Amino acid sequence: MDLDALTGCLVTSACLVTQTTSGLIIGMLLFLVAVGLTLIFGVLKVVNFSHGAFYMFGAYFAMTAYQATGSFALAMLAGAIGTAIIGLVFERGFMSRVYGRDVLMQLLVCYAFVLIFDDVVRMIWGPEFKSMGMPAAFQVVPLFIAGGVVPPYYLLLIGVALAAALVLGLGLARTRIGKVIRAAAHNPGMVSALGINTGLIYGGVFALGGGLAGLAGALAAPVRSLTPGMGFSVLIESFIVTVIGGMGSILGALVGALLIGLIRSFGSLGFPLFTEGLMYLFMVIVLVSRPSGLFGKEVA
Amino acid sequence: MSELQAGQGTALDVRADTKSTRYRDVLIALAAFVILALLPAFTGSKFLLDFVIRCAAYGLFATSLNLLVGYTGLTSFGHGMFFGLGAYGFGLMMQKAGVSVPVAFVSTLLIVLVFAAVIGAICVRLKEIYFAFVTLAFQMLIHSTILSWVSFTGGDQGLRGGIPRPPFLGIDLSNHLHLYVFSCALLVLGLLLMRQIAQSPFGYTLRMIRDNATRASFVGIDVYRAKLTIFVLAALFASVGGMIMALFVSGAYPEFAYWTISGEGIFINMLGGVTTFLGPMVGTVLLLILNDTVTRLTEYHGIVLGIVILFFAIGLRKGLMDFAWEWYVQRRDAAKERG
Numbered sequence: 001m002d003l004d005a006l007t008g009c010l011v012t013s014a015c016l017v018t019q020t021t022s023g024l025i026i027g028m029l030l031f032l033v034a035v036g037l038t039l040i041f042g043v044l045k046v047v048n049f050s051h052g053a054f055y056m057f058g059a060y061f062a063m064t065a066y067q068a069t070g071s072f073a074l075a076m077l078a079g080a081i082g083t084a085i086i087g088l089v090f091e092r093g094f095m096s097r098v099y100g101r102d103v104l105m106q107l108l109v110c111y112a113f114v115l116i117f118d119d120v121v122r123m124i125w126g127p128e129f130k131s132m133g134m135p136a137a138f139q140v141v142p143l144f145i146a147g148g149v150v151p152p153y154y155l156l157l158i159g160v161a162l163a164a165a166l167v168l169g170l171g172l173a174r175t176r177i178g179k180v181i182r183a184a185a186h187n188p189g190m191v192s193a194l195g196i197n198t199g200l201i202y203g204g205v206f207a208l209g210g211g212l213a214g215l216a217g218a219l220a221a222p223v224r225s226l227t228p229g230m231g232f233s234v235l236i237e238s239f240i241v242t243v244i245g246g247m248g249s250i251l252g253a254l255v256g257a258l259l260i261g262l263i264r265s266f267g268s269l270g271f272p273l274f275t276e277g278l279m280y281l282f283m284v285i286v287l288v289s290r291p292s293g294l295f296g297k298e299v300a
Numbered sequence: 301m302s303e304l305q306a307g308q309g310t311a312l313d314v315r316a317d318t319k320s321t322r323y324r325d326v327l328i329a330l331a332a333f334v335i336l337a338l339l340p341a342f343t344g345s346k347f348l349l350d351f352v353i354r355c356a357a358y359g360l361f362a363t364s365l366n367l368l369v370g371y372t373g374l375t376s377f378g379h380g381m382f383f384g385l386g387a388y389g390f391g392l393m394m395q396k397a398g399v400s401v402p403v404a405f406v407s408t409l410l411i412v413l414v415f416a417a418v419i420g421a422i423c424v425r426l427k428e429i430y431f432a433f434v435t436l437a438f439q440m441l442i443h444s445t446i447l448s449w450v451s452f453t454g455g456d457q458g459l460r461g462g463i464p465r466p467p468f469l470g471i472d473l474s475n476h477l478h479l480y481v482f483s484c485a486l487l488v489l490g491l492l493l494m495r496q497i498a499q500s501p502f503g504y505t506l507r508m509i510r511d512n513a514t515r516a517s518f519v520g521i522d523v524y525r526a527k528l529t530i531f532v533l534a535a536l537f538a539s540v541g542g543m544i545m546a547l548f549v550s551g552a553y554p555e556f557a558y559w560t561i562s563g564e565g566i567f568i569n570m571l572g573g574v575t576t577f578l579g580p581m582v583g584t585v586l587l588l589i590l591n592d593t594v595t596r597l598t599e600y601h602g603i604v605l606g607i608v609i610l611f612f613a614i615g616l617r618k619g620l621m622d623f624a625w626e627w628y629v630q631r632r633d634a635a636k637e638r639g
């Protein structure tokens with residue numbers, strides 16, 4: 001424990017800015033993964049235990065696309081669209097067969113795909129650590145805000161994630177498709193009786209969730225190292241986020257993700273060996289005091 | 301109704317002759333132990349004996365998981381943490397405290413009891429998917445603690461340098477044959493105890509909670525306490541499995557506490573089937589054979605294992621012992637109709 005470092009940082013503006021931005025990018029990446037998880041749970045009522053694999057695929061797709069084309073924008077698109085297609089196939093082909101069945105079966109199907117996807121990545125890209133490298137456009141002098149160092153790429157990352165949150169939130173609340181999705185989450189039988197193809201909605205929501213996780217992976221690729229199995233720790237953290245925020249709540253996912261991001265970045269100063277422990281501790285506190293999460297509607 | 305329901309095979313009429321069933325179970329256990337213990341006399345294959353020891357470790361773990369998943373309807377996805385805790389607790393006790401084997405054994409059980417009571421008290425109030433993931437989160441917490449507390453646990457290298465195994469009561473666990481018989485004894489004893497729990501009135505209370513928790517609480521059952529009790533009991537048996545594993549490999553490694561152990565435990569239950577008490581045991585043998593074969597054939601054993609899991613979960617929808625039990629019931633009913 002090193003509380004001096006923590007308090008020392010909290011009163012220095014340079015350190016405060018640096019730690020807050022690093023907390024924000026952790027939080028934003030987590031948000032993109034967690035919001036897909038919470039969306040899929042809210043509509044399909046299943047927890048996609050293999051969601052971390054989509055994050056992993058997004059990163060590898062982005063790396064390959066970037067190396068092939070040299071275009072950063074194309075790399076992001078490849079990450080998001082590639083994983084969305086995998087999500088669609090995965091949902092229609094496999095997950096749709098275990099809806100309404102035992103939770104155990106859903107977990108098992110996802111567990112099988114975690115094993116398969118990790119090995120597929122190992123087969124195609126090899127077991128060693130890979131890195132995509134920072135795109136040339138962002139290899140510029142970092143910004144200095146109140147004495148703290150902020151790489152421009154971090155601002156882009158935060159901006160993209162915030163934009164995704166905004167589009168998603170408004171899209172669900174204001175558009176016709178959003179209304180149909182909310183209706184399907186509420187009463188799929190009735191929606192289907194009104195002549196709407198619920199299978200298509202389920203597939204689309206799964207593809208959207210998978211694509212968001214893929215986008216997170218693609219955004220993370222320049223700043224993280226890539227390895228098979230990289231998705232699992234992200235899955236656990238984003239699950240903690242959804243538990244804290246409340247399953248099925250987008251706002252909850254955002255708040256939960258930012259809280260976890262800040263806990264991680266400031267916790268690593270004060271409790272270097274217990275950073276992960278802090279997250280779990282926080283989750284336990286939330287669960288014990290509010291079992292349905294901070295923004296959850298009903299008790300699970 | 302959930303699809304995986306344990307103890308369906310033992311219908312209610314069993315309660316009438318509980319006593320004779322118990323004698324039968326004890327006799328079967330004794331016979332099984334004698335057969336296992338005599339095995340080394342017929343085969344000198346160290347590989348086969350090692351295989352049985354690994355079956356004992358994983359079998360105890362998987363069967364204890366079935367007490368939660370199959371009998372109580374608690375889908376724990378972090379049960380492997382108690383396997384890991386057992387291995388580490390036992391290994392550390394022997395390495396650092398230098399106590400005798402029985403003392404280390406009992407104190408590890410006590411440590412696991414405390415952990416399971418605290419974790420269980422938080423987890424069992426949650427339902428279904430929340431329960432699954434919060435147990436998983438606790439497992440990852442323990443795993444990351446083991447990884448980061450290098451000075452105590454050895455970090456990602458695990459507990460190295462071997463676990464000292466001083467002889468006690470004429471049993472010398474550094475002797476392979478003694479270790480083998482000791483593991484078999486623990487396995488048979490553990491299975492017998494779990495069978496008694498499953499067939500006891502408490503075991504039937506658990507089945508009732510699984511089928512209808514609301515009704516169970518209406519007839520005056522303290523659902524929370526019953527769930528917590530079985531959570532702790534299952535954790536104790538899982539930790540015995542971990543201790544056998546620690547003795548077998550003479551160490552403890554972070555993989556023992558990793559989530560994949562829990563995933564494998566769930567899969568073992570699926571593979572063998574949960575209708576019968578011994579289903580998880582059959583599943584253990586199948587998974588270990590499968591693992592050994594696949595690892596020898598290809599380095600990508602995740603793909604093969606994943607496809608097998610999909611085949612069982614989506615294709616068959618049942619475990620092997622479930623099929624065996626259905627076949628038996630059909631024959632029995634057919635025989636009844638004829639007679």
